[in-house]
Amino acid sequence: MRNPDVVVVGAGVIGAACAEALSAAGLRVTVLDRGPLGAGTSAAGEGNVLVSDKGPGPELDLALASLRRWPDLLADLGADVEWDAKGGLVVATGAVEPLLDLAAAQRSAGVDARPLTPAEAFDLEPHLTRAVVAAVHYPQDAQVQPVLVTKALLAAVRRRGGVLRPGVRALGVRLAHGAVAAVRTADGDVPCGAAVIACGPWSGEVSAAFGAPVSVLPRRGVVLVTAALPPGTVRHKVYDADYVGAVASGDADLQVSTVVEATAGGTVLIGSSRERVGFDASPRVEVPRALARRAVGLFPVLRDVPVLRSYGGFRPYAPDHLPVIGADPRRPGLWHATGHEGAGIGLAAATGRLLAELVTGADPHVDPRPFRVDRPGVCA
Structure with missing residues (x-):
């Protein structure tokens, strides 16, 4: 089996959306989670897809982009996720x-x-x-069943040849010439060219273990x-x-x-x-x-x-109430997608797309600068 291009650490809705978008862009993806797939924060939410609770600014821009993306993404997934455009x-x-x-x-x-x-x-x-x-x-406000949509995103990754590995704890990264060369796990190294930390509220702990802590x-x-x-x-x-x-x-x-x-x-x-x-x-x-x-x-x-x-x-x-999305300048090949607080379900579609655009060098569909990792208060 060929090594993955990208290892996504975290199988909640944000990790699943990142993995789906990366696999849709043609990259080989492996998803790791220390527990069952989609059983953490995503399983404990209400499934909100909201614009009503956000004032003008970067998060609202991301929410509007995500709202525009959801219909086409759900059509591509072809799964019943109880989407309800209730308002x-x-x-x-x-x-x-x-x-x-x-x-x-x-x-x-x-x-x-x-x-x-x-x-x-x-x-x-x-x-x-x-x-x-x-x-x-x-x-424009809507609701979706969070576990169903997370599982649908991961199923798309699997259909494209991606690998899902629940019950595997990521311990850190192995570097080669200063850049990410593998994710270390309790079950051995997973060689890769890039790693994405999408561990929700555990991202602070995991990022510290990866040598690039963020304040989540x-x-x-x-x-x-x-x-x-x-x-x-x-x-x-x-x-x-x-x-x-x-x-x-x-x-x-x-x-x-x-x-x-x-x-x-x-x-x-x-x-x-x-x-x-x-x-x-x-x-x-x-x-x-x-x-x-x-x-x-x-x-x-x-x-x-x-x-x-x-x-x-x-x-x-995150201390400034914005998601953390992008490359970590301290660890070439390390990426973050976290810090969405209670808005992760609604922001997932645009977050995954943005992360994939940044990884592949495509033009980002929203301005990524407000979400950068090295902004004040985020790099621990």
């Missing part, structure tokens, strides 16, 4: 100006953001609290899952206006903002929480209580609906 609704029950100002700025950047009166919001979501005083509708930290989040409700009870992804502030915050303390959306099976997902507690997965009863209380405030119809379970995960968090 988003952001509501305010207090100050209106921040929500409307953000929507105006987003429109200037190419987002379809439509201000609504409370009555118009209730037409879209009849079960919303009547405390809503303003809303913005985002028709875990940020824990919890999601509640309710019993199935009648179709149409919750029709869009609905969240309160303080969600955007929570996403952009670097505060280590627990933050809770209300996010409510239905799944294809009729269950309702309730989020979102954010806290920096390292990799501590200990259950904390105050988190689901806070999520449930705020969700009922947004949708009173949920008051007597049973919560079947909760699940949590760790999101990869």
Whole structure:
């Protein structure tokens, strides 16, 4: 068997998207993951594909590029990944100006953001609290089943002759003339011409082992899952206006903002929480209580609906809230694709394409400079 051109370390949605795009560009790819494929952060998400939660700037540019890419990519994959172009609704029950100002700025950047009166919001979501005083509708927002889309991307890699190796821990790199020549694993070296670290919240740990540390930290989040409700009870992804502030915050303390959306099976997902507690997965009863209380405030119809379970995960968090995508100048042949926090599903399509363009020397379809590895605060 011929050696791979590129080894991708990490089989979550970002690693899978990078591997898919690299294999589509004609490169031989091997994907390594220390655990099962797609079983880390990607399996603990809601599957958000959002533009509504991002202000103008590089991340929104990447999100819009990804949104444009997803339809063609999913058609190429030929798999049912429960894509739902449901749209988003952001509501305010207090100050209106921040929500409307953000929507105006987003429109200037190419987002379809439509201000609504409370009555118009209730037409879209009849079960919303009547405390809503303003809303913005985002028709471009969508949802996908994260495990299904990750598996579909990896299946495409395998069809093109790529190799998937779950249960293989990457330990570092072997260099030749200062450049990456192989990825060292517990099962032996994997010779290659390039390596991509796409390990989500574990990227800080793995990059340090590879001799090129980046400042990517875990940020824990919890999601509640309710019993199935009648179709149409919750029709869009609905969240309160303080969600955007929570996403952009670097505060280590627990933050809770209300996010409510239905799944294809009729269950309702309730989020979102954010806290920096390292990799501590200990259950904390105050988190689901806070999520449930705020969700009922947004949708009173949920008051007597049973919560079947909760699940949590760790999101990869960069200090400046931007993904890390590109070559590492400290290690020729080493690349990074990480730091997407809770936006990895939505940003995956454009991230994979951008990474493949940079590796192959093609013209990048979005400006890669804001995501460079050697920007301030990222190189550890």
